[in-house]
Amino acid sequence: MTTTTEQLSATTLLRFATAGSVDDGKSTLVGRLLHDSKSVLEDQLEAVERVSADRGQDAPDLALLTDGLRAEREQGITIDVAYRYFATARRRFILADTPGHVQYTRNMVTGASTADLAVVLVDARNGVIEQTRRHAAVAALLRVPHVVLAVNKMDLVDYRESVFAKIAEEFTAYASELGVPEITAIPISALAGDNVVEPSANMDWYGGPTVLEHLETVPVSHDLTACPARFPVQYVIRPQTAEHPDYRGYAGQIASGVLRVGEAVTVLPSGKTSVIEGIDALGESVDIAWSPQSVTLRLKDDIDISRGDLIAPTASAPATTQDVVATVCHVADQPLAVGARVLIKHTTRTVKAIVKEIPSRLTLDDLSQHPNPGQLVANDIGRVVVRTAEPLALDAYADSRRTGSFLLIDPADGTTLAAGMAGESFASQAEAVQADEEGWDF
Structure with a gap:
């Protein structure tokens, strides 16, 4: 007879990240997933029930299962990236619950950088907003192969199919323009449990999978043997x-x-x-x-x-270069300016470098490029040209998330300044032509 340990070792692993605007119910969704899939220890549930009762709530606040920091519980928002590990009979999971507030977009980059799938939550009452587009853009930039649009709080819009259809159509069009390869839209109510683990009796017009069913069955492959050896x-x-x-x-x-x-x-x-x-x-x-x-x-x-x-x-050896052209997400509070002296860490190699140019900054609402911004501040996504003191053997990020990525580091105190993706760009065809004419290969 196969033991539970043997069963789990034979199942595949899915790394996924959740993202959504403040109050979209992201932490509640994660808590519902853990609770309904029987992945919560009894003492954890008792602690949540006790805190919820102290607040005068009739039912356990499942968001408390993920909002572990005291500041998060006090403010009612997710601040840090919370990693959770759970398993079902069909698959093992590593979940990165990322913050929804605009000022913590950089944390989503951390959580989604190794994800096979991203769950983007949308409040059914608000639809697709700027932060939703920001999260879709980050998922596309990081080459996350699967994106789930979870339209939450359907109970607050009377479970109307027309509301879900409109949001799903708008998000799918936007994410497809970004180059997201696969988008699955699911109408849910994380608070009530509709279509999270169990199918909803309130939305008989929806015939697709629940969130957990999709997570258990979405095809993933960590087989990198077909790629050139590095x-x-x-x-x-x-x-x-x-x-x-x-x-x-x-x-x-x-x-x-x-x-x-x-x-x-x-x-x-x-x-x-x-x-x-x-x-x-x-x-x-x-x-x-x-x-x-x-x-x-x-x-x-x-x-x-x-x-x-x-x-x-x-x-199949990669070419080396001392002029790194890449897209970066700036994650530090201090700005990254032209002329800044930095360290660039690529795989196990760290070399000195200088920021030669910042050709553009991405405007997320319409995906346009703001030319020559001069600097990038926290949460900005932009193009940079970095001159290194020694050659680096970089692959394009589209070919390898491992050898196509790097970090920019402050040499003074070791602070991580930006996460970079070599060869990545959101420039339109017209912008690419213009950039090529100006001597930049975007």
């Missing part, structure tokens, strides 16, 4: 023992692709080439390894390799 070096191993006097291994995690013994590889940014002589995994030699395994590579030739170098098959 191996950022984390550590150089030189045991210098009597048994292995000449051992030199390069340890790290395979970011993508497959590596094989005998394969010709190039070390970047130096450009030197060699052949994989051996691969060590868990103390044993293997002939092949794939993402996301952590292994140690041994090369045929003695090459100067250190932490931060990238090993890739010679046939």
Whole structure:
């Protein structure tokens, strides 16, 4: 008989993030998911019931299951990214509950950066608002492959199909323009539990899945073996023992692709080439390894390799550059201005850099580009050109979320300034033509 542990190990993992404007009921939805899927411990539920009773509420306030910070409970808003882990018989989940307030949009970038799916909540009474468009834009920018539009508080609009249809049509048109590949709209009432875990008896006109059913069945794949192999070096191993006097291994995690013994590889940014002589995994030699395994590579030739170098098959090695053109989301309170000296961290490599240009800032209400803003402030999304002191081997973010992303860091105190996506842009075709004429490749 298969044990519960064995069942869970055999299920797939879905990482998903929730986003929505203030008071859209996002925390209540997450609490309802956890409660109705029997993923809440008894003492947690008792604590929620006790606090709710102290507030004079007749029913447990399920939002308290996720709003863990004291400041969040006092203000009734989500501030920090709250991670929750739960499982059903069909799938395991890592949930990132992100803040809805405009000033915490940067936190959504953190929560959605590794997500396979994003749930965007909309209040049925308010429809698609600016913050909804902002969340859709961030999901598109981060290449989240699946987006669920959860039209909440349907009980407050008498469960009218026309209200849901209008919101779903508007959001789908906007998100499709952004390039979101898959959008699923679901009418719900998180407070009452309609279409969250159990189908609603109040919306017989809706024949689609509940939120949990969609989360359990949406196709996801973490298989990166079809992508070109990338191996950022984390550590150089030189045991210098009597048994292995000449051992030199390069340890790290395979970011993508497959590596094989005998394969010709190039070390970047130096450009030197060699052949994989051996691969060590868990103390044993293997002939092949794939993402996301952590292994140690041994090369045929003695090459100067250190932490931060990238090993890739010679046939599919990325180009290196010292002029990084990318879209960034600014996450720090201090502005990012032209001329700022920063550190850029890409995989295991960190180098000095300077912000050469900020060609544009994205206006989310109409997706237009505000040219040459001079600086980016907290929550701004814009294009930057960064000149690095040493070459970086970047892939386009559209090709690899791992090796196409980077961080900009303040060298003075280590503060993260911005999260960057190489080669990404929201520019329209007309803007792209104009940019090309001006010498910028957007």
